[in-house]
Amino acid sequence: MKYLIVLIVSIFLAHESFAQELDYENPKEYEIGPIRVNGADNFDHQAIKLIAGFRQGDKIVIPGEEMTKAIRNLWEEGLFSNVEIKLVKVVGNIAYISINLTPRPKLSRFKFDGASKKEADKIREQVKLFSGKNITESLIFNTRSKVVGFYREKGYYNVDVNIERVNDSLMNNSEIFIIHIDKKKKVKIGEINFYGVESVKEGKLRRKMKDTKEKAFWRFFKRSKFSESAYKRDKEAMMMEFQAIGLRDAEIVRDSVYLIDEKNLGIDIIIDEGEEYYFGDIEWVGNAKYRSGYLDTVLGIDKGDLYNKEMLEMRLFQSMDGRDITSLYMDRGHLFFQITPVETNVENNYIDYEMRIIEGKEARVKNIIIKGNQKTNEHVIRREIRTKPGDLFNRNDIIRTQRELAQLGYFDEQSFQINPIPNPADGTVDIEYIVQEKSSDQIELSGGYGAGRLIGTLGLTFNNFSIQNMFKKSAWQPLPAGDGQTLSLRAQTNGRFYQSYNFSFTEPWLGGRKPNAFSVWMNHSQFGNNFRRNDPDYSGVSITGVGVGLQRRKKIPDDFFSAYYELSYNYYDVTRYGQVFDFDDGYSNNIALKYVLSRNSIDAPIYPRSGSKISFTAKATLPYSYFDGVSDYDAVDEQIRNKYAEYYKLKFTGEWYLPLTPDKKLVLMPKVGFGFMGAYSAEKGITPFERYYLGGNALTGVARLDGRELISLRGYEEQEVSSNLGDPIITRYTLELRYPISLNPSATFFVLAFAEAGNTYTNFQTFNPFNVKRSLGGGVRVFLPMFGMLGFDYGWGFDPLDPHSKGFGSGNDASRIGGTPVGAFQFIIGANLGDL
Structure with a gap:
């Protein structure tokens, strides 16, 4: 409106300049004579004439529309604060015209007063000011509005912004902007009031407003700051609740945002629900x-x-x-x-x-294009792709391919791009898969001090190794990689007292045609009293193990199923060491077959949001007691009894990932596990190996010492729930609520709250799946590609232990007997807390 008034005034002044010489009742045609441009020394005068539409020798009617149009054309350029066109004189039929201009000032530079350097840099990106820009009232208004909006988005609703204009003495007709900012204190949303709402619970509407929340003492992860853009999105999401129950005409009649006091905002939303449809x-x-x-x-x-x-x-x-x-x-x-x-x-x-x-014609896949794989060889990606050239296009196959590539762990799950490129001319489609490599190798380098000794650990895991290229010099950059194989090396020692060496290798596609994963591993551990083995005072244990495994994907009942077969051998050599086993001297052989039937449909390995993992495991040795010739095991020594470990084990585990929000960030994970270990001969009894130990964080999962399975129960101390020698029966139930803070592939970080319960049992007579030890707590997890999953948990155990438990009657147990929960802090390494 302001600019319109100036334009009208300018036109009026132009007409006034003709008033003494012109007859408005009888416009007359003139020939344009010489045109003079005044006040525009820094502009091309010829260009100004062209903008005005005047050219010497042209015919023009004065007064007339041409004069008005010329003023409007010059004004709309935005370069001048005043535009005036005068008829200087008339000689015969020739009109002498003068164009008088007042150029707008230009911006030479600008600076901030009251903003941090980081804030100033971000504001510069939004206001887009630069030297030489024409200063207009619109520029000043928009600049101030953007600065105010920037701070209000951060919660400074009362921010005060003033733009001071200072003449620049170094540049002609130029000004400096000094943008004064007074942020004042942050303002939070004190209350949100709804009016006219009858069909939907207000709590449901508040939950729909994801980023516009009232302040509350318990709200940690969502600030109650007010953001105009978030408020707009949340209003749209909130109104979808009315659409969902047939109120499609529901609308916000009026809403207002106002200050309750200097620290709190109020929001009133008045809604007209309309009728049901x-x-x-x-x-x-x-x-x-x-x-x-x-x-x-x-x-x-x-x-x-x-x-x-x-x-x-x-x-x-x-x-x-x-x-x-x-x-x-x-x-x-x-x-x-x-x-x-x-x-x-x-x-x-x-x-x-x-x-x-x-419907369109059926399209067949023509070409598969893979981009972004700088490290992983193309055949490793291509063998996981479900869409094959010549197949009918299938969107479900594309979704499944994305899951399979994510499960490899070589690529950033958040950066996958899948682009179908249609070829309507021949009814085909090219499918382009774009991946972004991430580091998947892990290194473990640590040192510790305990029991008066130093212990060092070095571990290397290469998850995308290429053994075929080991002897190619050009492939060592820094290691041969890209074939999807896994090579793991780990050594731990503190000298003669303890040493452990482990090696494993996995080829996920044995033969290269089918997803048959072949694994081989070897390990050797020994610990003792720091004497050499040939010393008569030596006592200790040496364990050597080897094994091979084969995993095959199944198509029935569906292709999420897989079967795993394993043959393992462990040799135990015990010399005057009765602290763990039932015998002090001798040896034992543990030769076992293992079968695992599992179904894995989780969508991502690091932070699953949907799907499930279910497995049934059976592991057994031969029933040596049926043919070893021993009729009375009580009459033979422990060496003969344990020459061959004898047992069978059955285990079931299941975990499910249930997204609770539309963005699938908040995830509920229920998990259940049961394990049983039996003996072929009641007289020979349960073997001392492979038993279940419950409690703590179960850092190692399976202990190399005697094959024991360490299962976590947070809120209790290490292995205190089970007996000293382990137990043959176990149950555990877990409920976890997870929320991600960052899903960045270089550092995935999420928090969790858990409820957990479990127990071990010495036999079937004492087994009761409802006699469990309960705990509650919370924790954090951080996945670093180089180090794997790390975390911290703190839990409170509520229930006193059973008489068979290792921790029965301890100080912590006494507190629990008295009704006082006991807290325990645990450090977590690895994604699984044991295998149950």
Whole structure:
């Protein structure tokens, strides 16, 4: 409006300059004579004449539209604060014209007063000021608004911004902006009030407002600051709740944001719910491949159902469970499929729809393009891809391929790009997979002090190794890599007292044609009293083990299943050492077969958001007691009894990942596990090896000492829930609530809260799955590619221990008997807390 007034005044002044010489009742045509430009020394005068539309020798009617248009053209350039056109004189039929201009000042530079360097840098990106920019009232207004908006987004709702204009003495017609900022104190949202809401609970509306929250003492991860952009998004999300229950005309009649006091904001939202609407008749047009009745079944919406726009779009285009019309067609080759829902009638609050379908031709996959794999060889990626050239296009296969590539652990899960490139001319599609490599190798280098001794550990795990290229000099950059093999080396020692060496190698595609993962490993451990083995005073244990395993993917019941077969051998050599085993001297052989049937459908290995992992494990030795010739084991010494370890084990574990929010960040993980170990001969009894130990953080999972399975129970001390020699039966239940702070592949970080319960039992007579030791707590997890998963947990154990437990009657147990929970802090290494 201000600029319009100036324009009118300028035109009026121009007309005034003609007043003494012109007859407005009788406009006259003149020939334009010489044109003079005044006040624009730094501008090209010829260009100004062209903008005005004046050229010497042209005909012009004065007064007339040409004069008004010339002033408007010059004004709209935004270069001048005043524009005036005068008729200087008339000689015969020739008009002498003068264009008088006042140039706008230019910005020479600007600076901030009251902003930190970091804030100033971010504001510069938003205001986009630069030297030489024309200064207008609009520029000043917009600059101030953007600075105010920047600070209000950060919670400084009362921020005061003033722009001081200072003449620059070094540059003609130039000014310096000094942007004064007084942030004042941060303001939080004190209250949010809803008016006119009857059909939806206010708590549900507040939960929908993800980033606009009232302040509360318990709210740690969401600040109650006010952000205009977040508030706008949250209002839209909130109104979807009304759409979901048929109130499609619901609208925000008025809302206001106001200061309660200098520290708190109030928000009032007045809503008109309107009337309920229902789905009416739904007709299908253009469907040739599927009958309308079948499409009705897939859509799952009947006449009379409450109108829900969000559900309708989900069922048509993309539902989380794959139950939608678009998936139905795209999973069967119809890449070019389109569907448009059209409202055909609204009567008595019933909405009729016509679903207009363009099925398109079936498209076949032509080329598979892989980009971004700088380290991983292409065949490693290509063998995991479910979409093959010549196959019908299938969107579900693409989704499954993304999961399989994520499971490899070589690529950033958040950076996957899958681009179908249609070729309508020949009815084919190229599929482009773009990956971003991340480090997957891990190093363990540590030193510690305990029991009066220093102990050092060096471990290396190469998760994308290439043994085929070990003898190629050019492949050592710094190590031969890219074939997806795993090589692990680990050594730990503190001299003669303790030494442990481990080696393992896995080829995930044995033979290169099928996903048959072949593994081989060797380990050797020994510990004693620091004497040499040939010294008569030596006492200790030496354990040597080897094993091979083969894992095969299955197609029945579905291809999430796999079967694992393992043959292992461990040799125990005991010399005058009765602290762990039932015998002081001698040796024992543990030869076992293991079978694991598992199903793994989790979507990501580091922070799963959906899917499950379920496994059944059976492990057994031969029943040596049936043919070793011993009829009375009580009459033989322990060496003969334990010459061959004899047992069978059955174990079941299951864990599920359930997303609780639409963005799948908040995840609930229930987990359950049962384990049983039995003996072929009641007289020979349970072997001292492979037993279950419960309590603490179970850092090693499986102890090399005697094959014992260490299972965590947070909130209790290490192995205190089980007996000294371990137990043959175990149960454990876990419930975890997880939320990610960062999903950056270089450092994934999430927090968790847990409820846990478990126990071990000496036999079936004492087994009771409800007699468990409970705990509650919380923790954090950090995944660093070089070091794997690290974490800290703190839990409180509530229940006193059973008489058979190692920690029964201890100080902590006495506190629990008295009704006082006892806390325990645990350091976590690795994603699994034991294998149960």
